[in-house]
Structures are given as structure tokens and as C-alpha cells.
Amino acid sequence: MQREKREPIRNYKIWIGFGIIFILLNPWYFPSGSEPVMIYGVPLWALVIMGVTVLLSLYITYVIKFHWDVGDEGSEGEGDK
Amino acid sequence: MDLAFSGISGILIMLFYGIIMLLIGIITFLRNKKVHSSLDEYYLGGRSLGTLVLFFTFFATQYSGNTVIGYSAEAYRVGYANLVTVPFFIMIVLVYLLYAPRLYKLSRKHNIVTPVDWLQLRFRSKAVSMLGAIIMLYALGNFLLEQLIAIGQGVAGLTGGTVPYQVGVIFFITIMIIYGWLGGMRSVAYTDTMQGIALLVGVFMLLIGTILYFGGLPEAGDYIRAYSPENLGVPEGIGLVTWSNFLILVGFGAAVYPNAIQRIFSAKNERALKKSLTQMAWMPFLTAGVVFVIGILAYTAFPDLSVAESEQVVGMMASVIANENIIFYVAMILLFGGIIAAIVSTADSVLLTFSSIISKDLYGRYINPEASDNKKIMVGKVLGVVAVAFLLVIAWNPPATLYQVFVLKLEILVQVAPAIILGLYWKRSHAKSVFTGMLAGTLLAAFFTFTGLKPLGIFSGIWGLMLNLVVYTVGSFIFGTVSSTESAQDMLEENKVPSAQPVK
Numbered sequence: 001m002q003r004e005k006r007e008p009i010r011n012y013k014i015w016i017g018f019g020i021i022f023i024l025l026n027p028w029y030f031p032s033g034s035e036p037v038m039i040y041g042v043p044l045w046a047l048v049i050m051g052v053t054v055l056l057s058l059y060i061t062y063v064i065k066f067h068w069d070v071g072d073e074g075s076e077g078e079g080d081k
Numbered sequence: 082m083d084l085a086f087s088g089i090s091g092i093l094i095m096l097f098y099g100i101i102m103l104l105i106g107i108i109t110f111l112r113n114k115k116v117h118s119s120l121d122e123y124y125l126g127g128r129s130l131g132t133l134v135l136f137f138t139f140f141a142t143q144y145s146g147n148t149v150i151g152y153s154a155e156a157y158r159v160g161y162a163n164l165v166t167v168p169f170f171i172m173i174v175l176v177y178l179l180y181a182p183r184l185y186k187l188s189r190k191h192n193i194v195t196p197v198d199w200l201q202l203r204f205r206s207k208a209v210s211m212l213g214a215i216i217m218l219y220a221l222g223n224f225l226l227e228q229l230i231a232i233g234q235g236v237a238g239l240t241g242g243t244v245p246y247q248v249g250v251i252f253f254i255t256i257m258i259i260y261g262w263l264g265g266m267r268s269v270a271y272t273d274t275m276q277g278i279a280l281l282v283g284v285f286m287l288l289i290g291t292i293l294y295f296g297g298l299p300e301a302g303d304y305i306r307a308y309s310p311e312n313l314g315v316p317e318g319i320g321l322v323t324w325s326n327f328l329i330l331v332g333f334g335a336a337v338y339p340n341a342i343q344r345i346f347s348a349k350n351e352r353a354l355k356k357s358l359t360q361m362a363w364m365p366f367l368t369a370g371v372v373f374v375i376g377i378l379a380y381t382a383f384p385d386l387s388v389a390e391s392e393q394v395v396g397m398m399a400s401v402i403a404n405e406n407i408i409f410y411v412a413m414i415l416l417f418g419g420i421i422a423a424i425v426s427t428a429d430s431v432l433l434t435f436s437s438i439i440s441k442d443l444y445g446r447y448i449n450p451e452a453s454d455n456k457k458i459m460v461g462k463v464l465g466v467v468a469v470a471f472l473l474v475i476a477w478n479p480p481a482t483l484y485q486v487f488v489l490k491l492e493i494l495v496q497v498a499p500a501i502i503l504g505l506y507w508k509r510s511h512a513k514s515v516f517t518g519m520l521a522g523t524l525l526a527a528f529f530t531f532t533g534l535k536p537l538g539i540f541s542g543i544w545g546l547m548l549n550l551v552v553y554t555v556g557s558f559i560f561g562t563v564s565s566t567e568s569a570q571d572m573l574e575e576n577k578v579p580s581a582q583p584v585k
Contacts, residue, residue, distance in 0.1 A: 008178045009506060018175060025168050026325045030315040038313070041302025045315045046161045053168045053366075060174055060362040064355050070182045071351035 006069040014063055021059060024052045091239035094418035095249060099256045101275060102425070106260025106268040116265055119454045120194050120445075123265035124437040125347040128189070134270045136357035138430070139344050141273035141280075143173070143335065143361075144368050146424035147231055149284060152369065153395045156376025158388065160305060160312020165324050166373055170365035172332030173341075174358055180502045181345050185354055187505075188346040195434070196342045196501060197442040203504045206512035207447075212519055213497050214442045217339045220494040221435045223487050224338075226472045228428035229254070233476065235421040238396055239414075247477065253421065254469060257429045262462055266347055269429045276419070276426035281367070283416030287395070288371050288378075290402035290409050296381040304380040322538040330542050334491035337498045340434040435468060436461035492530055492542035496522040499546075499553050507557065514556025522549025 008014050027045055036043040109116075116122050130138065156163040184199065193199050196217065201210045229250065236249030260268040305312050316324050335341065348354035379394045382401065386394060403413040440461030445452065452460075475487065500515050526545030528534075535541065 007182050009180075009183070022328070025328065026321065027315050028321055032315065032317045036313050036315065038302055038306075041297070041299035043161055043313050043315070046164050049164060050167070053171060056168060056171050056175070057362045057366075060171065060178065061359050063178060064359050064362075068178070068182050068355055069351075070186050 006067050008063050008067050011067055014067060017059060021052060021056050025049065025056065088240065088243050090414050091417065092244060094414050095236065095239065095252070095421065098279070098418050098422050099252060102260055102272045102422075103256050105271045105275060106256075106263040109260075109264030109268045109271055113264065113267060116263075116267065117455055117458055120437070120441055120457060121192065123454075123458050124194055124433065124440070125343065126266035126270060128347055129349050130266075130270055130344075130347045130353065131349050132353045132356040132360075134274055135344065135348055135353055136360045137274040137277045138270040138347075139341070139357055139361050140364055140368075141277040141423060141426035142338075142340055142344065142430045143170070143427075144277075144280070144364075144423060145228060145231065145427035146235060146280070146420035146422075147227070148368065149280070149372055149420055149423070150231075150235075150392075150395050152372045153376035153379065154391050154393075156373045157379045157386070157391050157394050160309065160377070161314075162312075162316045162320055162324070163376070164373060165327050166369040167365045169327050169331040170369050171362055172328050173336045174362045176332045176336035176502075177345070177358055180505055181354065181358070182351075183505050184342070184501075185345050185348065185351065193346060194343075195437050195441050196337070196339045196497070197438055200497075200500055200504070201442075201446070204500070204510070204512040204515060206516065208516045209500060209512055209519070210442065210446070212516060212523075213500065214438055216493050216497055216519070216523060218435060218438055220490045221339060221431050221438075222468060222472065223490045225428055225431045225435065225469070226476060226487055227490075228424050228431065229469075229472055229476045231424045232421060232428070235417065235424060239417045239421065250473070250476075253425050254428075254473070257425050257432070258466060258469070261429055261433055265458075266343075266433060269426075269433050270347070272429065273426045276422035279415065279419035280423040281419075283412065283419035284368070284371055284375075286409065286412035287399060287402065287416055288375055290405070290412070291375055291378045291382070291398060294402055294405055295378060295398075298374070298377065301378050301380045304384045305377070308380065308384045319538040326538075326540045326543055330491055330495060330540050330546075333498045333546070334495040334542065337494060337501055339438065340430045342501075343434055343437065344430075432465050432469065436465035439464045489527060489530055492526040492540070492545065493523045495542050495546055496526065496549050499550055503553065509557045509561035510553070511557040511561035514553055514560060517556060518549040518552035521552050522546055 027049055030045045030048075036045060038044070039047060113122070113127075121127060152163070152166055156166075184193075187193060187199070187202075191198075191202055193202065197210055197214045200213045204210070232253055233246050233250045236244075236253070237246035240246070240249060260272060264271075302313070345354060348357070375398070376394070379398055382398055383390075383394065390397075399413040399416060403410045436458075440457040444460045445457045449456075480487075496519050500510075500519060504510050504515070522545035524545075525548050526541045529536075529541030529544055536544070
């Protein structure tokens, strides 16, 4: 059975997504120096970074599920034990 | 660390965890009698780890007891800027995506046991393989040293000085070596599962206790605003550079830890590997995230600690919570037992990988290639114990000078990342340039670390990595030829390469 093999590295679009998330993962886009806005005792910027972090985990989950399939079905499972 | 609940109950929990680990080792040995028959069986658990065990062994290898004690203290000291610890653990999984799919497949096809095997298969250069092996052994040795010191501190805190902590350390190290010797990767992975669960339960009980008896994030926010308002601010300037440096250095450095790579090789199949890595992408919220919150909540309990005092903050909180009632008393003992177990679980995998590189890459490839697998395993085991003994001597007699020699870990380990990852995809990769880049990067990183230089606020390891990459790519562009080396893609394709056989 011939299936198309999928590897994250070979799909450049995936890495554009990771690039954008990485850029947003660094807190450079918040106003500096001013008193931080607090929501339930947590600075707003920290909540935003946490949101981006969740996005990163979601995106990794998506890429692993739909863009990683290098294995040959059939030989998987038994392995060469 | 002074714990209100230290003493006899601390000793009992240590004995309890120690005996469980030992039992797991013995049962594993009895159920897998042929564990010493081949390097695959001993060092990779016969390449048969399923999703759950694989996940826990990834988890316990990555998260040490240091994560709980050290990261909470750091969060207390620097505040929300330390939130970076959550995404950097996820970055590790992102870096796995760069290389794990193909390297896993290759490891199956060519019987790769250690990361150095891969370097040898790819570059067929003694220089690259030897340098890679030396860097890995050096970094693993220092990593192991750090764990031994941490076991010492944990035991000292938990027993309250009733037992000399050296005795406690020897106790755990002996057990660790026995179960490691008995069952190899299987024992290590199964004990990791037990140790990981112990740590998770303990940390959650600490979080619940903190919220119940001290207060939640809103209260903590008020305290921080009153005592250290700068800890609420967004990282700027150098702080921002440090933040992104952490993401890159930890992402790439921790993803190429040889013990982490060997876990990829140990997976039963691609599905198990994919599932456990997916779970790992979410774990940082439950571990680093919870540990961070505990450090922040510590403000409600102890708003004004000095730097030295803040190191003890987890122990101080646990002591107060343990005094509240019997449930939390037991929970806090479990937590500290779990912290020690978690350190042991990191140390055991480091030691196993250390031995595997000696067995396969130094002894097996260069000294006595004709030796049986059983003999190679024995040599790895014995030299592993010799290394532990040497590190224990250093742990108990810390050198007054050259202290930094024992600090270098990620900074130099990350220098093998280009060879491992870029080597998978770039046909032009030129062995001599790879070697020169790796060596130059390592020396530069070591030099900046020793001299304490941090130009532009960028970490020494990242400077080394940049130099390494420049030498690697420029050298490969000039000297590398596409036809002279086989790429990983060729190696994967059936019947195309005559050398599709186990790496020697």
C-alpha cells in the first residue's frame, strides 16, 4: 500500500505558523514603563503570553496529528523486537 | 532546607520510595531475562515502549526535582518574567518536530542506539563522532553531578539531619544503580512512571494547600504590587533578550539531550511516539505552570524574603501547610519524597545514556569492536559507576576554583544540534566543516561562560551556536558536494543505498 508520507519539515507553511507564534511568544509588543493592567491579580501581558502558549500547544497537537506520517503501516506495531 | 515535618517520617518515605524502585527493577529483570542479550534490549528497552510509559519517561527525564524547588524560588524572585518557563518546555517539543519524525524512522532502519550512532552513520567521520561523544559525555556528566547535589540537599531537608545526608545519597544512588543494572531502559522507564506520578500528586497538593491557607492569585497580585511592583512588569530591554534566549537555548539544547533522543529510539511505533509527544506539549501547563503559580502565591505567605531565604521558599510553605492537618502533613511528605524520586528519575536516565555512549560509541566502535553486546553493556555499566563515584567526590568536595567547568551543560550540548538536525536534511553537509563548527562553537561557548562575558545580553551557548552554524554552512557551501554524501532521505529509501545496514 503506497501512501503519501508526511513530514512536518517538508511543509514550509507549517513553519510560517510556528514563526508567527514564536514572534508573539516574546512579550515585545506591550507598552513599556506604564503600570501593568491587572486582571484578577495577574498582569494582562502575562495572560496574553499564556494565551499564545496555549496556541503553540494547540498548533503542535495539530501538526503532530495531521502532518506527521512517515511510518509504513503494517510494519508498525510489531517492530524489530 | 528546614522542614517542620522532617525526621523519622521523612526517613520512612525515603525507604518506602527506595523499596518500590528496587522492586520495579527486580520485577522488570524477572520478566525480561534477555535484557542483557543486546544493546537494543538493555539501552532502548527492546524498542518497545508504549505511549504511557514513553510519555512518563519523557516527562520524568525532563522534569527534575529542581524544577519544583528552583523554579518556584526563581518565580518568587523575578515575578512574572519567569513565566517563560512554561513556553520553553513546549519549545522542546517544537524542536522535536524538526527532527524526530525522520530520525525515528532511521533509527529503526539502521538500528541506531545512541545519538552518536546517527552522527557516525551520517558523516562517517571519526572526528565528528568522537567530538560529539565527548561533548555529550561531558554535558551528561555535569547534568548528573547537578542531580547528585540535588539529591543530597533533598535528603538533608527531608531527614532534618537525623541521618547524615551522605548516607541518604548513597542509599538512593545504590538503588538507582541496582535497578538500572537489572533492567536497563525498561527499569528506568517504569520507575520514571512511578516517580512522575509521585511528583505530580505532590505538586498539586502543594498548590491546593497554598490556595486554601494563604490565598489565590488576586491576593498575591496585591502583595507583589505592595512589596515588589517591578515583578509585575513586562520584560524589556535585556529582560526581553533573556526571554527569547531562553526559548531558543532551552528549546534546542534540551531537545538534543542524548537521553531525550534515546527515548525517541525506544518508542514501540510512530503512533506511540506521536501520542506521547502530543501529551508532552501540554504537560508544561501542569508542571512548570503550577510550579510558577506556587512561586507567585508564595508572596501571600512570605512577601519579603531575601534572595538567600527565597531559595527555601517551597520548604517554608510546605512546612506551614503540613502543620494544618494530617492530610496535608502526609501530602507534604509525599511531595518531598516525590521531589527526591523525581531527581533520581532524571539521574537514572542520564546515567543510562552515559553508559550507552561508552558501550557503543567509545568501547564498541574504537576500542573493541569484536566484543559481544553483553561485554559492551558490562563495560558501559562499570564505567558509569566509576563516573558516579568520581562525581560524588566532587559533589562533596566542591572545587574552590574552576567551578564553571562543572556548570557547562546546555551551552555546549546545543553545539551538537546542527550536526544532528541539519545533517538529516542538508545533502551538502561537509564532515570537516561540521566538525570545525562544532568545535569552534563549543570553545566559544565555554570561553564566554568561563569569563562571564555576555555580549549584548546574549547567552554564551547562543553565541557558540551562531558561530557553529556559520562555520557549518559556509564550509559546506564551499567544500561540500551533493554526490559525495548520502542524505538521510537516501538512507530512508529502500535498496538505494548499499549501506542500509546497522551502523557499526
